[in-house]
Amino acid sequence: MTNVHLSLPRKLTQFLAGGALIGAVLSLIGAAVYSGGSRRVMLAYLVAFAFVLSLSLGSLFFVLIGHLMRAGWNVLVRRPAEIFSLNIVTVAVLFLPIALSVVLGGELYPWAKRDAVESTHRATPVALNEPTALAAGAPHGADDHHSSLYVHQTVDELTRSKQGWLNPTAFILRSLVFFGIWTLIAWFYFSRSRHQDSLAGGDDDTRQMEWWAGVSVFAFGITLTYAAFDMLMSIDPHWYSTIYGVYFFAGCAVGGFSINLLAILLLQRFDLFPVALSDEHRRDLGRLLFAFVFFWGYIAFSQYMLLWYANVPETTRWFVVRGASMAEGYTNSWGYLLVLLLFGHFIIPFLGIMSRHVKTNSNAMIFWTGWLLLMHYFDLYWLVMPELGPHFTFGLPEIGTLLFALCVYLLGASMIATRTSMVPTGDPRLSASVAITDAY
Amino acid sequence: MTDKQPYALIAEFDSVSAVMHAAEQVRDEGYMIWDVHSPMPIHGINQAMGLRPTILPWITLAHGVVGAVFGLGLTWWMNATTVPGLSPSVQGYEFLISGKPTFSLPANIPIIFETTILFAAIGTLLGMLGLNKLPMLHNPLAKSERFLRATADRLFIVISAKDEHFDSETTHQFLQRLSPLSIEVVMED
Numbered sequence: 001m002t003n004v005h006l007s008l009p010r011k012l013t014q015f016l017a018g019g020a021l022i023g024a025v026l027s028l029i030g031a032a033v034y035s036g037g038s039r040r041v042m043l044a045y046l047v048a049f050a051f052v053l054s055l056s057l058g059s060l061f062f063v064l065i066g067h068l069m070r071a072g073w074n075v076l077v078r079r080p081a082e083i084f085s086l087n088i089v090t091v092a093v094l095f096l097p098i099a100l101s102v103v104l105g106g107e108l109y110p111w112a113k114r115d116a117v118e119s120t121h122r123a124t125p126v127a128l129n130e131p132t133a134l135a136a137g138a139p140h141g142a143d144d145h146h147s148s149l150y151v152h153q154t155v156d157e158l159t160r161s162k163q164g165w166l167n168p169t170a171f172i173l174r175s176l177v178f179f180g181i182w183t184l185i186a187w188f189y190f191s192r193s194r195h196q197d198s199l200a201g202g203d204d205d206t207r208q209m210e211w212w213a214g215v216s217v218f219a220f221g222i223t224l225t226y227a228a229f230d231m232l233m234s235i236d237p238h239w240y241s242t243i244y245g246v247y248f249f250a251g252c253a254v255g256g257f258s259i260n261l262l263a264i265l266l267l268q269r270f271d272l273f274p275v276a277l278s279d280e281h282r283r284d285l286g287r288l289l290f291a292f293v294f295f296w297g298y299i300a301f302s303q304y305m306l307l308w309y310a311n312v313p314e315t316t317r318w319f320v321v322r323g324a325s326m327a328e329g330y331t332n333s334w335g336y337l338l339v340l341l342l343f344g345h346f347i348i349p350f351l352g353i354m355s356r357h358v359k360t361n362s363n364a365m366i367f368w369t370g371w372l373l374l375m376h377y378f379d380l381y382w383l384v385m386p387e388l389g390p391h392f393t394f395g396l397p398e399i400g401t402l403l404f405a406l407c408v409y410l411l412g413a414s415m416i417a418t419r420t421s422m423v424p425t426g427d428p429r430l431s432a433s434v435a436i437t438d439a440y
Numbered sequence: 441m442t443d444k445q446p447y448a449l450i451a452e453f454d455s456v457s458a459v460m461h462a463a464e465q466v467r468d469e470g471y472m473i474w475d476v477h478s479p480m481p482i483h484g485i486n487q488a489m490g491l492r493p494t495i496l497p498w499i500t501l502a503h504g505v506v507g508a509v510f511g512l513g514l515t516w517w518m519n520a521t522t523v524p525g526l527s528p529s530v531q532g533y534e535f536l537i538s539g540k541p542t543f544s545l546p547a548n549i550p551i552i553f554e555t556t557i558l559f560a561a562i563g564t565l566l567g568m569l570g571l572n573k574l575p576m577l578h579n580p581l582a583k584s585e586r587f588l589r590a591t592a593d594r595l596f597i598v599i600s601a602k603d604e605h606f607d608s609e610t611t612h613q614f615l616q617r618l619s620p621l622s623i624e625v626v627m628e629d
Binding site: 301304305308309311356436 | 483497538540546547549550
């Protein structure tokens with residue numbers, strides 16, 4: 001097997017750079033045109049950032065579990081995941097606007113606002129199934145309930161009491177730690193694997209990678225959880241859910257596995273992948289994706305069911321704002337997005353990828369991985385954007401920020417990939433992985 | 441003694457590659473009722489034997505769907521129905537929990553999930569046993585001293601006498617061409 005380096009067409013680079021530029025312009029236009037546009041663009045940017053972050057973290061997870069389990073089957077398809085996980089450095093650059101917003105006291109996170117309003121308002125308690133008690137004291141009309149749901153966006157006592165953890169300095173320091181650890185792990189696995197490519201043989205690098213996989217998985221799990229708390233959950237500083245980190249992780253796995261499979265299938269389609277992928281590889285990758293589609297649904301439901309059962313006003317607010325309430329006066333148009341996620345992120349792909357004939361069909365899997373990436377974006381969208389208000393919005397700022405972040409991300413990935421072989425040619429298990437056969 | 445019919449012809453091999461190669465030839469010869477016995481799993485033997493994909497996943501799916509419907513019916517009947525005049529032993533029990541509707545899907549989904557998994561798992565197990573015709577308390581092959589090494593260090597190809605291509609003479613000659621260590625006729629009980 002020759003050490004074939006990937007060479008992507010020049011047009012692709014220009015295309016991605018152009019896309020990033022158009023995205024940036026669209027975002028700026030969106031910020032200028034819409035009322036309250038700067039907050040909306042920042043929230044939309046947070047979604048786009050979380051999306052590309054999750055792609056890298058999901059890929060890193062794929063690399064780590066392979067080494068942790070001493071897996072042979074995934075050696076052939078590991079390199080794209082190594083590239084996407086090292087691309088966390090691009091994600092770190094994309095994090096700068098968010099860091100800047102926090103340092104400057106922007107509108108993104110209520111706890112980071114400089115003009116800390118001396119208000120003791122708290123979000124009015126709302127129960128999912130008993131709106132009448134509240135409605136009696138408040139003026140009638142749907143919008144009146146809604147306005148009471150967004151009171152917490154001013155800095156109040158409850159938010160201030162959390163400022164020991166949620167303050168700009170601590171946030172920036174923690175973010176440095178998160179990105180430091182992720183980059184370290186990703187760089188270690190990428191460079192070891194590349195180093196192995198350059199050797200004639202030997203398993204020293206493999207042993208080192210396996211040895212460090214255990215520690216890395218621990219570090220990965222803890223940093224991912226706290227990053228989800230910091231960067232996403234804290235947009236509503238009142239609300240907390242201990243399963244939130246796992247929920248974000250489930251999305252990371254779906255997104256990361258999807259983009260890896262999509263990348264491999266597309267490289268194969270354009271004859272840029274040096275080894276023929278067998279049905280077994282396609283089936284195994286499809287199975288892994290299938291498992292995590294279900295895992296996402298399982299975790300999403302677990303989070304919902306516990307909060308639904310407890311029905312505590314402070315915590316149900318989060319779901320009410322996201323369209324989960326059917327009580328009169330508390331419904332909003334985010335509910336449509338919620339239904340889209342239930343079917344589009346869980347039930348339809350679950351049934352769609354179940355069959356092994358689908359898993360081994362490249363065209364079908366290109367469709368399903370693209371579909372799941374889109375749904376994963378809307379999953380993060382649903383986590384963040386409803387904080388804007390009760391009306392579903394999707395437009396220029398959202399498309400612009402996604403286009404910008406995704407194009408920059410793919411540009412970074414293609415730069416890392418260009419000087420790299422698409423398979424880990426030095427891995428001692430490569431030939432076994434290529435020849436893998438499996439029972440039915 | 442003399443009126444006993446042959447049960448199968450068995451050919452003995454001592455390497456995986458030899459038995460794989462032989463299996464491909466048995467497959468290509470058109471035999472349908474035959475098997476390979478090995479002390480360890482052999483990757484790729486399915487293709488070498490030309491086995492069709494199992495229908496077990498469909499059995500699992502069918503049981504899972506039945507389990508889901510059962511779970512849905514169970515939670516509905518037990519939590520959300522009162523039928524006048526019905527014996528209390530089969531009567532549902534409408535119990536109000538924190539003001540929620542008696543039929544609340546979020547509360548029922550864990551039950552439905554569990555019955556789906558339970559039915560699918562049991563269905564898979566029973567389906568597997570059924571497809572493999574297990575438990576099989578006796579197999580004429582067990583009489584062969586030589587065949588007992590199939591659990592230790594030998595691999596065997598067994599062609600059943602029930603196969604329509606089976607003929608004591610020609611099948612024996614065919615197996616001879618596969619150059620096994622030995623060939624043996626196993627008789628019916």
